[in-house]
Amino acid sequence: MVGFVIISHSKKLADGVVDLTRMMAPDARIVAAGGLEDGSFGTSYEKIQTAIREVYSDDGVILLMDMGSAVMTAEMVLETMNHLNIRMADCPIAEGAVVGTVQAVSGASMEEILEELATLGATPKIS
Amino acid sequence: MNTEKLIRVIHAIGEKIEAEKDYLTGLDNVIGDGDHGINMSRGFQEVEKTLNAYADKEPGDILKAVGMALVSKVGGSSGPLYGTAFLKMGMALKGKTDISIEDFLKALQVAIDAVMLRGKSVRGEKTMLDAMIPAREAMESAYQEMVGTTFHAEKDSVVGTDSTKEKDSAVGTTFHKEAALTAKVILAAGVKAAWEGVEYTKTIAATKGRASYLGERSIGHQDPGATSFTMMLEALEGAL
Numbered sequence: 001m002v003g004f005v006i007i008s009h010s011k012k013l014a015d016g017v018v019d020l021t022r023m024m025a026p027d028a029r030i031v032a033a034g035g036l037e038d039g040s041f042g043t044s045y046e047k048i049q050t051a052i053r054e055v056y057s058d059d060g061v062i063l064l065m066d067m068g069s070a071v072m073t074a075e076m077v078l079e080t081m082n083h084l085n086i087r088m089a090d091c092p093i094a095e096g097a098v099v100g101t102v103q104a105v106s107g108a109s110m111e112e113i114l115e116e117l118a119t120l121g122a123t124p125k126i127s
Numbered sequence: 128m129n130t131e132k133l134i135r136v137i138h139a140i141g142e143k144i145e146a147e148k149d150y151l152t153g154l155d156n157v158i159g160d161g162d163h164g165i166n167m168s169r170g171f172q173e174v175e176k177t178l179n180a181y182a183d184k185e186p187g188d189i190l191k192a193v194g195m196a197l198v199s200k201v202g203g204s205s206g207p208l209y210g211t212a213f214l215k216m217g218m219a220l221k222g223k224t225d226i227s228i229e230d231f232l233k234a235l236q237v238a239i240d241a242v243m244l245r246g247k248s249v250r251g252e253k254t255m256l257d258a259m260i261p262a263r264e265a266m267e268s269a270y271q272e273m274v275g276t277t278f279h280a281e282k283d284s285v286v287g288t289d290s291t292k293e294k295d296s297a298v299g300t301t302f303h304k305e306a307a308l309t310a311k312v313i314l315a316a317g318v319k320a321a322w323e324g325v326e327y328t329k330t331i332a333a334t335k336g337r338a339s340y341l342g343e344r345s346i347g348h349q350d351p352g353a354t355s356f357t358m359m360l361e362a363l364e365g366a367l
């Protein structure tokens with residue numbers, strides 16, 4: 001099953017997004033990498049690495065990031081773990097996590113999930 | 128610049144960052160998320176811890192270690208950005224035991240290209256690049272100008288010496304002293320241009336980074352990243 005890592009500057013937000021996915025996909029492989037080691041705002045290279053290892057399998061891991069350094073730090077982690085099957089998704093973090101985990105538990109491949117997630121940003125919520 | 132001197136320079140940069148920590152955070156409070164000084168200080172504290180193990184390593188490896196420490200500990204955008212810059216400079220200087228000003232300018236260009244790629248940014252977006260790029264350009268011009276004069280001075284100094292051996296050592300000494308002096312003058316030109324770049328960031332709206340959320344309201348405020356880069360360059364110049 002494809003795994004997920006939620007990367008946010010805020011520990012609470014990352015934990016909350018993981019929590020949100022439990023509604024529809026309680027068995028999903030998903031962990032949070034939010035905030036710095038001491039709980040303050042920021043994105044931690046080490047936390048992201050640890051989180052990836054926690055949910056990794058040959059099916060791959062998808063990273064969902066909020067903004068700025070979350071994206072850049074995720075990129076740097078990918079560069080050092082480039083022998084593994086890890087990708088970043090370009091989508092809203094909460095919606096992406098819910099849609100992605102639902103698909104993952106029903107057996108979708110990493111490519112299928114990434115394709116689906118790529119459409120989320122352009123999907124209107126109103127009208 | 129050899130390992131010993133590079134370590135001294137990095138200590139000097141760390142001290143500067145520590146001294147300006149509150150000022151940098153203050154700048155970031157206005158147009159960002161108010162953590163630039165805190166983040167940089169946390170990063171350079173980690174660098175300080177790492178440096179002890181590098182007293183006998185080559186300069187390129189030291190710069191790579193500085194980069195990794197910043198990536199690991201900073202927590203904000205300056206982590207991956209400065210981290211990438213130091214890492215790439217370290218890679219560009221691989222195998223060198225003594226960094227010349229020419230090596231430095233080449234490596235700085237590699238670092239700038241890497242920062243542009245990492246941040247998906249160009250000059251004029253109110254970022255550290257607005258200090259880095261003009262600083263490098265000014266240093267390159269100063270270098271080109273001085274290479275001409277140094278070359279002539281060297282040739283003149285050789286005239287009248289009989290033994291080839293003496294000739295070589297005379298040129299060597301002259302060159303070494305001049306190289307240090309040259310580096311200092313070139314760095315000074317870079318620092319001046321970098322501060323001008325910082326001033327320029329006050330006049331433009333941010334289109335990259337957290338400050339871009341403020342749009343036009345970011346005008347009038349200087350960019351914290353451009354400021355911290357300039358301070359680091361200034362610390363380097365001061366430690367030469």
